[in-house]
Amino acid sequence: MRFKKLFKRNEFYVGITIVALSILIQIRSGQFFTGNNFVDLARAMIIPGMLTMGVMMQIISGGIDVSFPAIAMLSMYTTVKVALSIDFQGSMVFMFLFSTMLGLVMGLMNGALVCWLKLPAFIITLGTGSIFLGFMQAVLKSRNIGILPKPMRVLSKTYLLTAHNETLGISSSLPFVFIFLIVAVALTSFLLRYTMLGRGIYALGGDRDACQRAGYNVNAIQMFIYGTMGALAGFTGLTRAVLMGSCQPTSLIGYEMTCIAAVVLGGTRISGGHGTVYGTLMGALLLTMISNSLILLGVPTYWSKFVTGLLIIIGTGMSAYQALQQRKKLAGKYPVEEEKQV
Template sequence: MTKLWRRARSSNEFYVLLVIIALSLVIQFRSGQFFTVNNIVDIANAMVVPGLFGVATFMVLVSGGIDVSFPALASLSVYATTRMLVDAGYDGALWLPVLLVVLLGAVLGAFNGLLISRIAIPVLIITLGTANVFSGIMQGALSSVQIPTLPPSMSEFGRASILTVTNPDSGLTSKLPLSFLLLIVVVVVAFFVMRFTTFGRGLYAVGGDESSAVRAGFKVRAIKFWLYVAVGVIASLAGLVRTSMMDQMHPTNLLGSELMVIAAVVLGGAAITGGTGTLTGTMLGTLLIVIVQNSMILVGIPTYWQSIALGALIIIGTGISALQLARQHRRSRIPA
């Protein structure tokens, strides 16, 4: 038990969990509504899209990169798919929109992966460039405009729910969307890949020390390339979920969400320098950000204070990551 307690105290996830519990109790004390079934379901609903983005960002951070292009990539792939299907008058099953979004996401992710794996330029710089390329294609070549009517299968997917709960006092209803199952599936698959496959171990190795990873026999270029293909697919699925839940396609709705997602993953313990991090921490960090965004309104906190809180969380999360890295360096210099 002592060893387990020491291990828990040394992990970032433990402190993030304490902050979540403390914040939840404060909101419950002030509003009396936090632990209602409606609010829990609403938080789970709000977790889906940032959670999917968080999984993709977690994999990138573990590999030692910082990707800021995934919102633009998701927007382009979903907009192109929706525009194509609406213009064609498609009214068939959901499999075709999903297939098109996955294919476009994989192609755009492969574009990122090809540049990142072949050019010795920081990932942040490359993805800043590709984010503008994706946005430019969407807004220029495709003349992006809001699409108010989606194909029926996408609208039905957005409305589909696992369960519906009703608050007995207010009469308000909340739905847990079917897409929440998609988040669970993606998290489980990502956990298996990162924990039990050569590809996952390669991501940690590349993020820890790329030169050592090469000497250990990892195919670094291939790992980077397929990483960004996977990121493109996951991000595009998140974009499809957001569009379906909104029941309309807004080209710029996802743009600008990259900082919030990166902050959530860093808060969960993923080092900005790469090589460390867990999916558990990523989900906890995402949950904390979602609570700040969605539940603080229950206590009447204005929107600008929520923005200040998010900014503070970004600084704190980055600071914790830097302190942990400095501690590791000090320990590595202590002779055995």
């Protein structure tokens, strides 16, 4: 019985795909199961891993946010700019705090609009995202900043470990900020699994009215989720600048779709109420592998978009089709359609 359940889960198929892909890459290039490749993958996982935690919580709650890359970029740029202008030499903690607060404010704006207007969050956040991005590019006249403030430069040169690859003669280092990913994942798991708020997030996505009648304050949960997403985006934005060693204000444009794809691929249902942390991480890992390692397979990079699209359709199609079949079985000859949601 447990095995039967396993076969129905998206996570299972994503796991199989990851294993198959890694074996395939190993056979073709011999470079997959090497220390430095793993370190590279872990490094590439930091940003998508952190962001998808927030995106997953939002999708579980039945919402969606496409403005978080704009929030991340605006918080990052503002923080770096402010730090440079006052020649900041203090602790990195304050810079992260500042960036996180900026993100939090923007996230709460999203949350307030979603609670008030009761329109699809996708369209509301599309609008606010355009505002944030426009504000950064037009009012702040954002440009690439090559030289970061000193505390950031120090942090970006701090490594946890270094892996050498003798055959290729290259080595890769795991940056210190990898710890942030671990913390983000741990906090999200704890929140969703062991707190009433976490239950509330699942309940809200499962059935809004039932959630309200069970005694949850729906608006408060939504404000929390959008606020968290904003704060997380602000924090991740600065992490990204540390990781890249420079501040590139437009480097995250279009990232929202990658993150949503990773979350959905990991078995989170876009209609809400379902989703797991490890599934999301696997989804993010699969997409990272495709963008990072497809080249090791000898597949030209311009195919990666095609593969991503195919994976999204297969991944979502399978669970959607199963749900459809289940409903048909339950309803006999007359399938009752769920209302389609944007």
